[in-house]
Amino acid sequence: MSAGIDYQTITAHQQETWATGNFHEIARQNTSMAIALCEAVDPHPCDRGLDVACGSGTAALVAARRYCEMTGIDYVPALIERARQRAAAEGFEIDFDLADAQALPFAEASFDFVLSVYGVQFAPDQEQAARELLRVCRPGGKIGLASPMPQGWSFDFFSALARYRPPPPGLSSPLRWGTEQGLEALLGEGCHAIASEQRTSVLYFRSVDHATEVFLTYFGPAIRASQGSATAAQEHLRDDLRAVFSRYNRATDGTAAMENQFLLTMAYRE
Ligand SMILES: C[S@@+](CC[C@H](N)C(=O)[O-])C[C@H]1O[C@@H](n2cnc3c(N)ncnc32)[C@H](O)[C@@H]1O
Numbered sequence: 001m002s003a004g005i006d007y008q009t010i011t012a013h014q015q016e017t018w019a020t021g022n023f024h025e026i027a028r029q030n031t032s033m034a035i036a037l038c039e040a041v042d043p044h045p046c047d048r049g050l051d052v053a054c055g056s057g058t059a060a061l062v063a064a065r066r067y068c069e070m071t072g073i074d075y076v077p078a079l080i081e082r083a084r085q086r087a088a089a090e091g092f093e094i095d096f097d098l099a100d101a102q103a104l105p106f107a108e109a110s111f112d113f114v115l116s117v118y119g120v121q122f123a124p125d126q127e128q129a130a131r132e133l134l135r136v137c138r139p140g141g142k143i144g145l146a147s148p149m150p151q152g153w154s155f156d157f158f159s160a161l162a163r164y165r166p167p168p169p170g171l172s173s174p175l176r177w178g179t180e181q182g183l184e185a186l187l188g189e190g191c192h193a194i195a196s197e198q199r200t201s202v203l204y205f206r207s208v209d210h211a212t213e214v215f216l217t218y219f220g221p222a223i224r225a226s227q228g229s230a231t232a233a234q235e236h237l238r239d240d241l242r243a244v245f246s247r248y249n250r251a252t253d254g255t256a257a258m259e260n261q262f263l264l265t266m267a268y269r270e
Pocket of ligand 1: 074116
């Protein structure tokens, strides 16, 4: 408990939410962000890297293809299991461990670089999660983040979900990590420089309806928002998601190619 917020209970509820559905079915959409992030961080072969809130391991796999020594953590057992299967299928030795981003089970300065793609940003105690990123990254190392921004597709998508399942009172928004001010407040003290740039990734689906179906079937926070609502409200949520997806769809052939602005950040550890 801190500042009147019961982070432990909120973390437990969030863990159940992310364990609902199967984020791996969505994870393919994050591959281009993971590649962009890895190119920006530019780790060298044999560098030790950590992918925080790795889901089914997408960013860790990207870095492992560069012969980096990778570890990934997430707090959803089924996603860690999936990450292990993906690593095995590629013949990579990656340590995928169950852990909370707010309490990383590693000694200080264990990694040359730390990555997170739309992951650590969801930890409720943002200050503690930021301290953990800084603690496990060695002096002179890099922290690379791909973060949702308070505008564009991510803002509209998460706002639509929040209308049906509001976040616990008092919590800072995950979108704070997608602002320069938020990053400075969270990481500024442990870094000698933080550089961010806006990027666009594209989310591809067979159609807007297919995208809506995929998120309502596999994306834990969307399933929970839908489950907590009356039948009429569930239909409204479906309509709201369709509207968001249509707004950002640049395809004109009936398929979906939705543009998502995100903030790509490099934080240089002191
Ligand atoms: C949007 S998914 C992104 C997963 C992965 N980074 C990717 O790009 O495919 C968010 C992930 O963060 C994980 N997560 C959220 N809060 C976490 C926490 N406090 N500790 C560990 N994992 C967390 C969820 O389980 C989920 O896998």
